[in-house]
Amino acid sequence: MYIAGTIFILSYVFIASEKINKTIVALLGASLMLLFHIISQDKAFEHVDMNVISLLISMMVLVKIVEQTGVFEFIAIKIAKLVKGDPFKIMVFLFLLTAFFSAMLDNITTVLLIAPVSILLAGELKISPIPFLLSQIFASNIGGTSTLIGDPPNIMIGSAAGLSFMDFVFNLVPLIIILLIFLSLTFYFLFGKKMKVSNENRARIMAFDEKKLIKNPVLLHKSLIVMTFVIIGFGIHGFVDLEAATIAMTGASILIIVGKIDPDTVFKEVEWGSIFFFTGLFIMVGTLVETGIIGIISKKMLDFTHGDVKFTAKILLWFSGGFSAIVDNIPFVATMIPLIQDMGTHLGTHAIKPLWWALSLGACLGGNGTLIGASANVIIANMAAKSGNKISFLDFLKYGVPITLMTLLISYFYILIRYF
Amino acid sequence: MKLHHLLQTDLIFYDYDIKSLDELYNAIAEKIYDKFNINEDKILKAFRERENLGYSIFSNGTMIPHGRIENLDDLIIVIVKTKNPLEISNQKADLFYCILTSNIGSNCYLKTLASFARISHEYDAEIRSKSNANEILDFITELNIDIVSPIKIKDIISGKVVTVNIEDTIASVSDKMKKYNMIFFPVVDDEGKYLGQINVLDVLELAYPQYVLMMTDINFLSNFRAFEEFQNQELTTKVKDLYTKSSDKTINVNANIVEFGYILVKRHWHHLTVVDDENKVVGIISSRTILQNILRG
Numbered sequence: 213m214y215i216a217g218t219i220f221i222l223s224y225v226f227i228a229s230e231k232i233n234k235t236i237v238a239l240l241g242a243s244l245m246l247l248f249h250i251i252s253q254d255k256a257f258e259h260v261d262m263n264v265i266s267l268l269i270s271m272m273v274l275v276k277i278v279e280q281t282g283v284f285e286f287i288a289i290k291i292a293k294l295v296k297g298d299p300f301k302i303m304v305f306l307f308l309l310t311a312f313f314s315a316m317l318d319n320i321t322t323v324l325l326i327a328p329v330s331i332l333l334a335g336e337l338k339i340s341p342i343p344f345l346l347s348q349i350f351a352s353n354i355g356g357t358s359t360l361i362g363d364p365p366n367i368m369i370g371s372a373a374g375l376s377f378m379d380f381v382f383n384l385v386p387l388i389i390i391l392l393i394f395l396s397l398t399f400y401f402l403f404g405k406k407m408k409v410s411n412e413n414r415a416r417i418m419a420f421d422e423k424k425l426i427k428n429p430v431l432l433h434k435s436l437i438v439m440t441f442v443i444i445g446f447g448i449h450g451f452v453d454l455e456a457a458t459i460a461m462t463g464a465s466i467l468i469i470v471g472k473i474d475p476d477t478v479f480k481e482v483e484w485g486s487i488f489f490f491t492g493l494f495i496m497v498g499t500l501v502e503t504g505i506i507g508i509i510s511k512k513m514l515d516f517t518h519g520d521v522k523f524t525a526k527i528l529l530w531f532s533g534g535f536s537a538i539v540d541n542i543p544f545v546a547t548m549i550p551l552i553q554d555m556g557t558h559l560g561t562h563a564i565k566p567l568w569w570a571l572s573l574g575a576c577l578g579g580n581g582t583l584i585g586a587s588a589n590v591i592i593a594n595m596a597a598k599s600g601n602k603i604s605f606l607d608f609l610k611y612g613v614p615i616t617l618m619t620l621l622i623s624y625f626y627i628l629i630r631y632f
Numbered sequence: 633m634k635l636h637h638l639l640q641t642d643l644i645f646y647d648y649d650i651k652s653l654d655e656l657y658n659a660i661a662e663k664i665y666d667k668f669n670i671n672e673d674k675i676l677k678a679f680r681e682r683e684n685l686g687y688s689i690f691s692n693g694t695m696i697p698h699g700r701i702e703n704l705d706d707l708i709i710v711i712v713k714t715k716n717p718l719e720i721s722n723q724k725a726d727l728f729y730c731i732l733t734s735n736i737g738s739n740c741y742l743k744t745l746a747s748f749a750r751i752s753h754e755y756d757a758e759i760r761s762k763s764n765a766n767e768i769l770d771f772i773t774e775l776n777i778d779i780v781s782p783i784k785i786k787d788i789i790s791g792k793v794v795t796v797n798i799e800d801t802i803a804s805v806s807d808k809m810k811k812y813n814m815i816f817f818p819v820v821d822d823e824g825k826y827l828g829q830i831n832v833l834d835v836l837e838l839a840y841p842q843y844v845l846m847m848t849d850i851n852f853l854s855n856f857r858a859f860e861e862f863q864n865q866e867l868t869t870k871v872k873d874l875y876t877k878s879s880d881k882t883i884n885v886n887a888n889i890v891e892f893g894y895i896l897v898k899r900h901w902h903h904l905t906v907v908d909d910e911n912k913v914v915g916i917i918s919s920r921t922i923l924q925n926i927l928r929g
Contacts, residue, residue: 280848285847285848289852327843328844328847331843332843332844332847332850335857335858336855336857416854416857420852420854421854423852424851424852425851425852427849427851595843598841598843599841599842599843
């Protein structure tokens with residue numbers, strides 16, 4: 213048990229330090245658990261949540277196919293033209309669009325699609341792209357919080373707690389809408405007045421012919437039809453007793469066939485690094501469960517909170533928010549899930565439901581705290597730097613910390629009012 | 633395998649009295665028919681097919697007629713020194729190294745071709761000083777030419793090396809590309825040591841920054857600022873900002889052509905920088921070299 217704990221903590225430190233590739237650390241940590249006979253391989257693999265793994269892979273496949281139709285960039289450019297090149301309106305609508313896409317796709321894919329268009333638009337308008345990019349970082353993390361498939365922590369929570377896509381929508385979407393309105397207003401006071409562009413530069417945007425981006429309308433139509441069915445499937449999967457992974461896997465397979473996609477090409481695009489990272493993590497956390505470490509910590513936490521779910525939810529929200537701002541939220545959530553499950557065996561699975569929402573909100577919204585709080589932040593920062601617009605760690609903190617505190621505070625009241 | 637092991641005195645003819653290339657081909661075809669029972673018409677056809685691509689005549693009066701015969705599982709060499717030079721398309725030749733192989737090529741074919749090219753360049757006077765078939769064979773035997781070990785890079789690179797310094801501006805690189813009609817240069821430090829390379833696409837990256845390359849397409853644009861500002865950028869950006877650092881796009885000057893071809897085919901590259909043991913750039917070598925020296929030598 214002590215060896216398991218040591219391996220786990222060391223792996224965690226290495227993952228947080230980012231000195232070694234996190235996937236390799238997770239796999240190595242898992243291998244050590246097996247090598248020391250702390251857990252048998254059969255048992256270890258039982259802890260790998262194939263529901264999460266196959267949902268992730270299926271969504272990656274779906275998105276990679278839809279992405280190549282150019283539809284995401286089409287929508288972004290279309291919006292810029294609909295608002296007649298007005299920079300602040302572009303910023304707000306791309307902010308909302310990023311939030312919406314992040315809810316439906318993973319955050320990294322979303323920012324990889326929207327951020328380049330934003331830098332291009334800012335370049336043509338001759339304004340700094342940084343306000344656009346900052347707003348998109350916040351949007352990706354906030355939007356991702358709203359659905360089961362929006363962010364990996366939610367996928368894990370949904371799978372472990374048996375929460376459906378619609379459970380997430382009912383419980384989190386109202387709050388997310390409040391947060392998005394709040395942030396749009398904040399942006400107006402921060403950037404709205406300062407954004408001025410010349411008439412000529414605005415005309416450059418209006419000259420874009422975004423229809424040309426849709427080069428394969430046939431594939432686009434097929435993709436949209438399949439995606440519509442997938443989203444309907446997500447909407448009803450809880451009622452028809454199917455897992456979200458089943459829906460996504462069916463959708464991905466059908467789109468590969470009807471879209472005449474070469475499976476090998478699209479499978480190569482799957483981010484296998486992330487998939488193996490999850491596998492390693494599941495095994496390590498599974499070992500903690502099997503050795504009883506999780507049970508002991510959960511017991512301690514129950515003693516500390518006296519089984520008070522309201523108090524626990526408050527702590528969970530703020531603690532996971534703070535923690536996720538500094539380190540990767542995926543290993544954190546992976547560890548918290550069995551802990552909360554264990555508490556559920558004492559308090560009742562229904563009673564602990566608010567804890568899942570507190571965990572999800574804390575872990576996902578916390579990602580906005582620092583530039584390294586979430587992968588999407590790092591990707592945008594790198595992209596900005598390469599386009600000659602550096603976002604420094606401290607610059608980001610000036611926006612990230614207050615915004616994270618405010619969104620967590622709003623979430624805090626939301627949880628208190630709605631569940632207690 | 634040694635070149636001289638492929639030669640036989642009865643296929644070396646000294647002071648042969650013939651008047652034209654046709655006559656030479658006919659004579660050779662007859663000899664080969666006698667010795668190997670190969671259809672004479674096929675032999676003539678093989679030489680003429682190759683000839684249609686141009687004559688392989690060197691200025692010192694040596695010609696290397698060669699050809700491929702379908703399903704000939706062999707490599708046959710006939711050496712002929714004519715009594716008087718033959719007139720062949722405004723050039724003169726009196727020493728002929730004739731080579732026949734199959735349509736798929738024998739292992740030693742290319743090397744044999746190259747070996748005769750080398751003999752012609754380096755030992756022409758010696759060969760011509762011999763007075764009979766045996767002396768010629770003895771001389772080639774002395775040279776002890778290995779035809780299984782492939783040609784070395786240093787034997788086929790051209791002398792002139794154009795490089796750019798890591799501190800040069802991109803504008804000067806573009807100028808140099810135009811001047812030398814080249815689309816890539818090795819990048820070197822002040823001591824001439826290899827650091828990487830820069831090609832015309834690296835230069836173009838100034839007009840297409842990374843964020844646009846991440847998009848599906850930019851065909852919707854009617855104007856694009858980075859492209860319009862290319863010329864200003866070109867003056868202020870340096871080679872070190874854009875070049876590709878690599879150590880594997882080089883080949884040692886002592887490496888051989890087989891290694892070189894392998895790298896090109898495997899990596900789908902078209903050129904490599906040739907460096908010496910101290911990593912100094914001594915030349916560049918491209919897929920064109922393979923075409924000119926080997927495939928159609």
